[in-house]
Amino acid sequence: MKLKLIWMPLVCLILGALIGSILTFSVPVLYAKYLSIAVLAALDSLLGGIRAILEHSFDGTIMLSGFFTNALLAAALAFLGDQIGVDLYLAAVFAFGLRLFNNLGYIRRYIVNNIRKNRIAKKQLKKQGLNDEIQ
């Protein structure tokens, strides 16, 4: 069940890529930065979601709403920055980037710790087995 489901996000990623390439309305250069912010927001939500799954605190509604509000705020910042002539969207890029690396760090630590735990558990099992044999 789990093995089958793991393909679902990947399939959706490819599907999304296809949709994006089929929707060939060319984005004006002026809005390229809004698009990049949206990409960052989506990546951030994805990594945050994976982290939440690993922490057993995942909530789909919170993740999706987080994605949309974050993207909206970032877009608003970019728009404001355009109006006053300051690159405010860099603040959003910075925040998203920071969160990306934070989440990635959590995930990495969780996986490494998990592997270590498993190994120690196996070793202990082996030791126990040896002890049992000796005894």
Place this chain on the structure above:
Amino acid sequence: MAKNSRIIKVYISISVICLILGALLTMSIHANNSSETTANTEQQKNATLIELIDNLEQESADLETKVEEIRAYIATASEEHGTNPEMVARLQKELEILKFLADQTEVTGEGIAITLDDNVAGAEAAKGTLSKEDYFPENYIVHDSDLRYLLNGVAYLAEAISINNQRLVNTSDIRCVGTVIMVNSTRLAPPYEIKLIGPSNLLEAALLASDQYIYLKNKDMPLKISKSENLVLPAYTSTISTTVLKSAETHIPKTENLQTTADHKNTGTASDQ
């Protein structure tokens, strides 16, 4: 079972985010690529422009060398024939006269200038008073035939004629091309200024007596006549081409023959006297 449905929900939400991410990624890649391609087309445009400039420079260089060649040829030719500068001068003078007679030079002299314009005021007034069926805009503009008939009445007295700086020669045409009049294959626009060099008093009298003048005056066309002591008419600049025209004499005399016949004529006239 409850756990399973929760897991499915998790995957669905993650999948939605993945879908959005994929679409956004490809779109931004698209946008980036398209901006690059526009830069490329601009570069290509510049490249073609540069090529164009290079070609034109090459062409002008070629022409300059040609000019130099021709100058060198002239120098050698004048050296070869420079032994008789008197003849060269005479030939040049003859050439000037022939050009003058062939309307190839700017000329000046006394004459009259006729300015004929479209009857704009009349057209405006007619538009206001006449109904749509009775209003004919062609009644208020100058037609090619107006100019032709006007010239017919006076041209026999003129020694040189021009319309809006287009010199009339024996092959000139006055034609109607849509909304404009064409003279010497050049499009002219109103007001039309006809300059005639000739005895100005006779020209004026002939004009005032011509039917076309009376006709145009009755139509209230704006027509002005001014006499001048020194009108300046431009040279005829269009091409002169003869494709089938030949001299009717049985043989075209060679230059040496011309010389002898001229001599013969001279002696003839001398003997006559």
